[in-house]
Amino acid sequence: MIEVVNLTKSFKKVKAVNDVNLYIEPGEIVGLLGPNGAGKSTTIAMVSTLIQPTAGDILLQQKSVLQHPIALRNVLGVVPQDIALYEELTAQENLEFFGSIHKIPKRKLKERIETVLQQIGLQQELKKPVKHYSGGMKRRLNIGVALLHEPQYLIMDEPTVGIDPQSRNYILETVKKLNKEANTAIIYTSHYMEEVEYLCDRIYIMDKGQIIATGTKEEIKAILSSEKTIELKLEKHSKPFVEELLQQGVLSNIQVKESHISFNVAKHTDFLPIVLPLCETHGIVLKSFHVQEPTLEDVFLHLTGRALRN
Amino acid sequence: MTILKTKFLLLLRRPGGYIVSTIIICLFAYLMGAGQQGKQPIAVASTMKEEATAQTMEELRKLADLDYTLYTEQKARQLVKDGQVDVAIFLQEDAYHLLVAVDFMDTRILQNELTAIYANRLNETALLDAFPKARQAEVASIVAHAKETPAFAIQYKGFGHEEAFKYDSKLHSLFGFTLFMVIYTVANGVNHIVMERRNGIWNRLIVSRIKKWEVYVANLVYTFLSGYFQIVLVFCIFYFFVDVNFYGGFVASLLAIIPYLLCIVALAMFVASITNTPGKFNAAMTVIAVPFAMLGGAYWPLEVVSSKIILALSYISPIKYGLEILKGVTIDESAYTALLQPFSLLVFIAVVLMGIGINVMEKKVEN
Known part of the structure; x- marks a missing residue:
C-alpha cells in the first residue's frame, strides 16, 4: 500500500499542497479530481518521487520512501500528461530504451515489449517512427512505456487528453483490464468525470491544495443526495398552478420554462401527493415527470464552485 | 550508456542540422581565410x-x-x-x-x-x-x-608596428569560426535537456532505476562529443584536404580544444538553467555567441584591435582563451607553461558555470 501522510509542498510563499492524506491499496483504482491549480500535479510529482515534499511523508508498505525512493520507483509506473516519447524513434526503439533504463534484462525486455504492444494494441505499428503516429496511438504508447517494468502501482495523469472517442474507449478498457488482470493499483486523474465514474473505486477531490472530499463514488455523490431534482412536463402553461406550487413549503428552487417546471425536494419526500391534486384542481394534464439524481460532476461543481479557474 | 547510445541514434535520425553547421564552419573558415590577404x-x-x-x-x-x-x-x-x-x-x-x-x-x-x-x-x-x-x-x-657569401647573415623579421605577432589568416579563420560555430552545436545538445525537461522524458528518466547524476553525465557527454567530433572533422578536412598549415601542431590542437569545449558545455548548461523553454534558450545562446565571437577575436585577431574597451571586454569571452591555446600549440609554438593560464581559466569557468547551472536547474524543480 502507498500512503501519503500530511503531505505539504510550498513554493516560496504559496502552499501548493497543504496537509494531504491519501492512500492506495493494491488492486484498486483511485480517482484524483480537482480544478486547474488544485495541487493534483504537485501531489502526483511528490508521490512519483520527482520532487521532495516540504513536510509530510510517503510510505510504501509502512516504510518512508523520501530518502530511498528507489523502492517506490521499482514498483511504480508513471504515465505523464505530456507525450514523453522520442518522436524520431519507432515504438520498438522507444520501448527498448525506456525498458533498458529500468534495467530489465534483454531477454525479459523482449518478452515485455511483446506483451505491452499487445496490451496497447500497437503490434502492427512497432517499426513506424512515433512522429507518424496519430494522437491516440501516441497516448497508447505513452501508457505502454510505463508498463514495461510491470509496476504494481500506476499513476495516470489525464491519459486521454485530446484523442478521439475510439482511442479513449480503448484506453479506458485497457486500464480496466490492467487493473483486473494484473491487479495493478491505479491513481487516475482526469477532467472527464464520466471516466473517473466508470473506472474508479474511490475518489479524492482536491481544491486549493487540500483534499476536500473523499470516499467511494456513492459516498461522494451522497454529499448532494439530501435533495433530488424533479422535472415536470405539463400539457400547457398555467400561472395559477405555478403560483399554488410556489406556496408549497417543501419545494425549493422552482424554475418555470413554458410548460416545463423543475424544483428540488428533500430526498425522501414523496412529491406526487403534492403535485397530482394541484393538477386536478387546475385541470392540468401532467404529461411526464423525471427524477434526477446528482452526478459526480454536480458534486464536483458543488464542492469546488462554478467560478472559472485560471 | 543507454542514454548516450539513444542520443547518437537520434542524431543519426536527424543529422541535417549537424551536417549543415559543419558545412557552414568549413565554408566560412575557407572563405574568410582565402579572403583575407596574408600579405x-x-x-x-x-x-x-x-x-x-x-x-x-x-x-x-x-x-x-x-x-x-x-x-x-x-x-x-x-x-x-x-x-x-x-x-x-x-x-x-x-x-x-x-x-x-x-x-x-x-x-x-x-x-x-x-x-x-x-x-x-x-x-x-x-x-x-x-x-x-x-x-x-x-x-x-x-x-x-x-x-x-656575406660576412654577416641578415634576416628580415617582425615587420610591423608596435608588438610583432604571428598571423596566419587561414589558420585564424579556421580556429575562429570553428570555436564560434561549435557553440551552436553544443547548444543544440544542451537543448535536448531543456526539451526533455519540458516534455516529460526527463521525469521518466528520473523515476527509472538510472540515477540522476547518470542522466546528467550521459547528456553532457553526448553534448561534448557531438561538438568534439565536429571540430575533429573540420580540422581533419582542413589539414588533409585544404592547404592549411598547422605548424606541426595538428594533434596538439585536437587536444587543446578540450578545455574550451568543456567551458562551452558548462556555459550552455548555465544558460539552460536560467531559461525555461527551448525557444528562450536558443535565443539566449545566439545573443551570447555572436558578441563572444567578436570580442574573443574569432573574426579578426585581437592584436589589430586598438580599442581598450574591446580589449578589456575580450577577457570575458572563452573564445579568446580557446584561440590563445590553439594558436599556442600551432603558429606561436608556445611552451606548455605559457598555455597554463588560458587552460586554467577555461577549466575554472567550466567548473563554476556547470556547478551553478545544475544547481539552479535542480532548485527550479523543487521551487
Whole structure:
C-alpha cells in the first residue's frame, strides 16, 4: 500500500499542497479530481518521487520512501500528461530504451515489449517512427512505456487528453483490464468525470491544495443526495398552478420554462401527493415527470464552485 | 550508456542540422581565410630600366608581410585612391616617391628599407665608377660574390608596428569560426535537456532505476562529443584536404580544444538553467555567441584591435582563451607553461558555470 501522510509542498510563499492524506491499496483504482491549480500535479510529482515534499511523508508498505525512493520507483509506473516519447524513434526503439533504463534484462525486455504492444494494441505499428503516429496511438504508447517494468502501482495523469472517442474507449478498457488482470493499483486523474465514474473505486477531490472530499463514488455523490431534482412536463402553461406550487413549503428552487417546471425536494419526500391534486384542481394534464439524481460532476461543481479557474 | 547510445541514434535520425553547421564552419573558415590577404598589397610603378626594376623588386620582396605588384603609374595612383592598396612606390633611377594612405602605419620602416636599397645601389655604382672601365666587370663580380657569401647573415623579421605577432589568416579563420560555430552545436545538445525537461522524458528518466547524476553525465557527454567530433572533422578536412598549415601542431590542437569545449558545455548548461523553454534558450545562446565571437577575436585577431574597451571586454569571452591555446600549440609554438593560464581559466569557468547551472536547474524543480 502507498500512503501519503500530511503531505505539504510550498513554493516560496504559496502552499501548493497543504496537509494531504491519501492512500492506495493494491488492486484498486483511485480517482484524483480537482480544478486547474488544485495541487493534483504537485501531489502526483511528490508521490512519483520527482520532487521532495516540504513536510509530510510517503510510505510504501509502512516504510518512508523520501530518502530511498528507489523502492517506490521499482514498483511504480508513471504515465505523464505530456507525450514523453522520442518522436524520431519507432515504438520498438522507444520501448527498448525506456525498458533498458529500468534495467530489465534483454531477454525479459523482449518478452515485455511483446506483451505491452499487445496490451496497447500497437503490434502492427512497432517499426513506424512515433512522429507518424496519430494522437491516440501516441497516448497508447505513452501508457505502454510505463508498463514495461510491470509496476504494481500506476499513476495516470489525464491519459486521454485530446484523442478521439475510439482511442479513449480503448484506453479506458485497457486500464480496466490492467487493473483486473494484473491487479495493478491505479491513481487516475482526469477532467472527464464520466471516466473517473466508470473506472474508479474511490475518489479524492482536491481544491486549493487540500483534499476536500473523499470516499467511494456513492459516498461522494451522497454529499448532494439530501435533495433530488424533479422535472415536470405539463400539457400547457398555467400561472395559477405555478403560483399554488410556489406556496408549497417543501419545494425549493422552482424554475418555470413554458410548460416545463423543475424544483428540488428533500430526498425522501414523496412529491406526487403534492403535485397530482394541484393538477386536478387546475385541470392540468401532467404529461411526464423525471427524477434526477446528482452526478459526480454536480458534486464536483458543488464542492469546488462554478467560478472559472485560471 | 543507454542514454548516450539513444542520443547518437537520434542524431543519426536527424543529422541535417549537424551536417549543415559543419558545412557552414568549413565554408566560412575557407572563405574568410582565402579572403583575407596574408600579405599587405603594395603597388609599384617604375621609370627605371627593366633590369634595374626587376632587381629592385627582388630586393623589396625580401621584406616579409608586404606583397609588391608592378603597375603603371596611373594605375598605381588609382589603386591608392580607391583604397585597394595603402601604398604606391614610384621608382626612379636615383630616387623614389611614396604615395601613402593615411592609415598605413609602417611608412617609416618602408622608407628606411627603400633608402637602404637605393643607398646600396648608389654605393655600388660609385664603387664601380672608381675603377677604370676595363676592371669594372671584375670588381662587379667580386661585389656579387661578397653579396652571396656575406660576412654577416641578415634576416628580415617582425615587420610591423608596435608588438610583432604571428598571423596566419587561414589558420585564424579556421580556429575562429570553428570555436564560434561549435557553440551552436553544443547548444543544440544542451537543448535536448531543456526539451526533455519540458516534455516529460526527463521525469521518466528520473523515476527509472538510472540515477540522476547518470542522466546528467550521459547528456553532457553526448553534448561534448557531438561538438568534439565536429571540430575533429573540420580540422581533419582542413589539414588533409585544404592547404592549411598547422605548424606541426595538428594533434596538439585536437587536444587543446578540450578545455574550451568543456567551458562551452558548462556555459550552455548555465544558460539552460536560467531559461525555461527551448525557444528562450536558443535565443539566449545566439545573443551570447555572436558578441563572444567578436570580442574573443574569432573574426579578426585581437592584436589589430586598438580599442581598450574591446580589449578589456575580450577577457570575458572563452573564445579568446580557446584561440590563445590553439594558436599556442600551432603558429606561436608556445611552451606548455605559457598555455597554463588560458587552460586554467577555461577549466575554472567550466567548473563554476556547470556547478551553478545544475544547481539552479535542480532548485527550479523543487521551487
